[in-house]
Amino acid sequence: MDVKAIRQQFPILNQEVNGHPLVYLDSSATSQKPLPVIEAVNAYYRQDNSNVHRGVHTLGTRATDKYEGAREKVRRFIGANSTAEVIFTRGTTTAINTVAYSYARANLTAGDEIVITPMEHHSNIIPWQQAAKATGATLKYIPLQPDGTLALDDVRDTITTNTKVVAVTHVSNVLGTINPIKEIAAIAHENEAVIVVDGAQGAPHMKVDVKDLDCDFYAFSGHKMCAPTGIGVLYGKRDHLEAMEPVEFGGEMIDFVNLYDSTWKELPWKFEGGTPIIAGAIGLGAAIDFLNEVGMDNITANEQKLADYAMKQLRTIDGISIFGPDKRAGLVTFNLDEVHPHDTATVLDAEGIAVRAGHHCAQPLMRWLDVTATARASFYLYNTEKDIDRLVEGLLKTKEYFGDVF
Incomplete structure (x- = not known):
């Protein structure tokens, strides 16, 4: 994997911040965009800008072909059976909310259980809190092991025959924990529950085969995988999606509209009310082409190498706490003792190093x-060990700056 050549495809990385070469270490929040994605979105607006599915003129046909072509690229990327199972959304949050509103509220009653974990992003907690309140269902949590992983014995103990929905992240955005989705799905299905996977930190970084995982729903965002903001995907098994009602009503998703009743289009369009995110979908298709060219296995291997190197180097710093398991995805979460992480991030930014500080939309986990x-x-496909060396240098400067507290 030629990271140097890959970096040349990301023009934003070729700049200085506060007088230093930029080191971008915040890809879990949003990834940078390569030239092929920027050019694909630009080409749509320059040459093909039109609404989709509605017109018979040339621009409309070209736009529709690119939009639906992107859906097919997503289908192949995640191994779905049909493009009917690929719903374009605004992102992971919208996708999970669609399931929590349309599926959960129609299928849950008092006494049923929704099972999640304490490591979830707020977008995979709050929708289920609201679904539980609306239906009378009970919200339950699978306990975490001391290192922030899940034990399958705890999964089996928490999921019962009363459980109807299991919602779990593929990869923790704080701990880097990679959850055993296939095994959790099997336990959920043994108890006749469906499993909803938050793939926001999974799909950008590793091969995802929804059929092999046997998940009922899988949600992810384009902006974390080199695509534009505002575009995401909800995968759902066809029988579930067929039985679900839309959550947005209006143009695009209708079949026939009468004065007092209406019918819906077939999948996937019944869930895509209004003018869709056309340029975003086209950009997502271009991002998938780019990631496939690099190779998802190569991306995963490079990130794991970087994570291992980062853990080793960070542990050489006195007074640092690192959170999460040793075996992790490509991120490291840490604190310098007695220094607020916002202060740490501010000093690092002065050195041109971009990291994220805060509760990471995971207050229960905090x-x-x-x-x-x-x-x-x-980390992502454009990061190198040199970036981690710069991070370590920045953290040592942070310690020096706040030296009076050590």
């Missing part, structure tokens, strides 16, 4: 870790 916030360095 409380489990017994911290108010953390700093996080997250």
Whole structure:
């Protein structure tokens, strides 16, 4: 994997921030965009800008072909059976909310259980809190092991015959924990529950085969995998999606509209009310082409190498706490003792190093870790060991700057 050549495809990385070459270590929040994606979106607006599915003129046909072509690329990327199972959304949050509203509220009653984990992003907690309140269902949590992983014995103990929905992240955006989705799905299905997977940190970084995982729903965002913001995907098994009602009503998703009743289009369009995110979908298709050319296995291997190197180098710093398991995805979350992570991130930014600081939309997990916030360095296909060396140098400067507290 030629990271130097890959970096040349990301023009934003070729700049200085605060007088230093930019080191971007915040890809878990949003990834940077390569030239093929930028050019694909630009080409749509320059040459093909039109609405889709509605017109018979040339621009409309070209736009529709590119939009639906992107859906087919997504289908292949995640191994879905049909493009009917690929719903374009605004992102992971919208996708999970669609399932929590349309599927959960129609299928849950008092006494049923929704099972999630304390490591979830707020977008995979709040929708289920609201679904539980609306239906009378009970929200339950699978306990975490001390290192922030899940034990399958705990999964089996928490999921019961009353469980109807299991919602779990593929990869924790704080801990880097890679959850055993296939095994959890099997336990859920043994109890006749469906499993909803938050793939926001999974799909950009590793091969995903939804049939092999046997997940019922899988949600992810384009902007974390080199695509534009505002585009995401909800995968759902066809029988579930067929039985679900749309959550947005209006143009594009209708079949026939009468004065007092209406019918819906077939999948996937019944869930895509209004003018869709056309340029975003086209950009997502271009991003998938780019990632496939690099190779998802290569991306995974490079990130794991970087994560291992980062853990080794960070542990040479006195007074640092690292959160999460040793075996992890491509991110490291940490705190310098007695230094607020916002202060750490501010000093790093002065050195041209971009990391994320805060609760990472995971306040229950912060409380489990017994911290108010953390700093996080997250890696992607354009990062190198030199970036991690710069991070370590920046953290040593941070310690020097706040030396009076050590």
